[in-house]
Amino acid sequence: MNKFFYYFIILITTITLIESYAQEKNLGTEVSKSSANGLTVSSVRVKLSDSEGREIIDSAKETQILKTFAIGVGSAYEESIFDFAVAKAGKTEFVKSIDYKLYSLGIASDLILVIYIILLEEGGEKAPEAKGVFIKGRDISDFPVLVENKFSRLSVILTGGAGTFTDFNAFFAHGAEFTKGSPIANNPAEPGYASWLEGYLELGLGGLIQVSNSSFYPYFGLSGLVTGATGQDLYTADTRGFTDFEKAYLGIIYKNPENGFLANISAGRQNFQLNDGLLFSKYSGSANAGERASLFLSARTTFERTANLKLRYKNFILEGAFLEPEELDFAPSNTQYLLGTLGYNDNSSIDASFTYITVLNSKSKYANVNGITMTKEGLYAFNPKIWINSIGGNNNIKLRSEFVYEGNSNFDMSTIGYYISAGYIFKQLPLSPKLTYRYSYMSGDDSSTTQYERFDPMLTGGLGNWIQGLNFRKTTGNGNIGAHRIQLDIYPSSKMILSVDYFYLWAPQLFNLGGLPPLSRLSDDHYGQELTFTYKYFISNKFTLLSVFSTAFPGEAIRGAFYNPTKIWTTVQLSFFMHIL
Secondary structure, rough: HHHHHHHHHHHHHHHOOOOOOOOOOOOOOOOOOOOOOEEEEEEEEEEEOHHHHOEEEEEEHHHHHHHHOOOOOOOOOHHHHHHHHHHHHHOOOOOEEEEEEEEOOOOOOOOOEEEHHHHHHHOOOOOOEEEOOOOOOOOOOOOOEEEOOEEEEEEEEEEEEEEEEEEEOOOOOOHHHHOOOOOOOOOOOOOOOOOOEEEEEEEEEEEEEOOEEEOOOOOOOEEEEEEEEEEOOOOOOOOEEEEEEEEEEEEEEOOOOOOEEEEEEEEEEOOOOOOOOOOOOOOEEOOOOOOOOOOOOOOOOOOOEEEEEEEEOOEEEEEEEEOOOEEEOOOOOOOEEEEEEEEEOOOOOOOEEEEEOOOOOOOOOOOOOOOOOEEEEEEEEEEEEEEEEOEEEEEEHHHHHEEEEEEEEOOOEEEEEEEEEEEEOOOOOOOEEEEEEEEEEEOOOOOOOEEEEOOOOOOOHHHHOOOOOOOOOOHHOOOOOOEEEEEEEEEEOOOOOEEEEEEEOOOOOOEEOOOOOOHHHHOOOOOEEEEEEEEEEEOOOOOOEEEEEEEEEEEEEOOOOOOOOOOOOOEEEEEEEEEOO
16 A cells, blocks of 8 residues: 555656746745645735736835735734735725735745735726625635625635655664653554554634724634544554544734734634744644644644734734643643744845743753753743845845743753754756755753753744754754754745755764653764655645655764664655645
């Protein structure tokens, strides 16, 4: 069965790579709207054309659309809200029809939203204002939209996915040692191969309504999610399934039509991500291992409890958030985070922010050589960020950096983490490749001091962002680690991306208490190297194909931890996603 899937992906890749599409330069590849929920919209662009498809340059009309739309830059993407906001912008007198697409320069990076407008010609007719399965004169072709008019939108939430996964020599052929003491590892993968299947289906409703003719827009989302897995995965061979709520939130938006001021407040079970996921990733909002049966698909992403307030005025953003992740029932730490962010985004060249984070409550403990009880409660962090997307009008250059300092009000703690990356898009070359180098560092604990210095990665994650080595992440994590990363992204079309990642991983400290037991003390600082190939194909606005091949080569830090030899760890993955809404 697995061989069929692997041959299938080779065939699909070969066919699609030789196809020709019109590509949007500097935008990367198209992203499904449902999978983008919770990711940050870092740029909004408007493209005008006439009914014949000829591009029209009119900066005044573009500015008016951006002012009318208002909700975009710096906002977390939520499909029902953005759909309604774009539809409202389509009521502008010079618009015949309007649509939008999402793009990303990475596998799961921040979003570029492009609004496509066909201008209304003199004597022409505007596109119908109302649509939906329940609207008279419309039909099932409008599904999943049930009702959409000038005051409201109600849609079905329907997403799903299935994947086949095979790991060869998982945990470098030492699964029993690496998973010792883990409550989810009742039958860890042995040397050789482990192969399994996962699937999920989400169903629910999402909607938004304008209160009378005011500037207030209440919205909601409610859905349930069922997951299932069978076969031998990294931790168990049990066939299992799990059903629970996924989305369950309420919110309200206020938008001043005169000056573009925007306020958005929401609470409940919803997605959240800070920047590109260095500290808080949407993919770490919920546990997926064990009985939750979605170890690699990571279908569950919403936090158990959230409250979020975001204010935006012109280029400035002020945000506050309360977060409590969904944890495994048998090991809850009840960790609660409070965040405040002041940001600036000019929708062109600069995206900068400063975030303050504190932990209000937590039972999670830090392992330390002195045997002192040190919990995460009282943790605080300062997180400045600067992303430069254009220099001197050259938007091929992409520079990014974040810095994190962590302390704790209850004991002596001082840790740092940071990264610096530089990327360039060679749009004059075939396939518009983007080459990026990133250096990242997360401090380790110096055992000769009483101060605690091991970096706490909080809720980091995200394929293509802060999973530093798809296989190494499961053994080394993102504390006491440094990494050189070279990434090559190739865009055969606006619907596909081929990403090649190389990681060289090392440990700042040989003392590694807080890591997995076999690596609590290292004989060498070289964790190893990993090479990953990721292929993502946006088949249509309803389906996406994702294939991953990654091989991890253990360094002396891994090899020296075991008497018996270690082996190269390879994972092969193929996933298919459905995203109706």
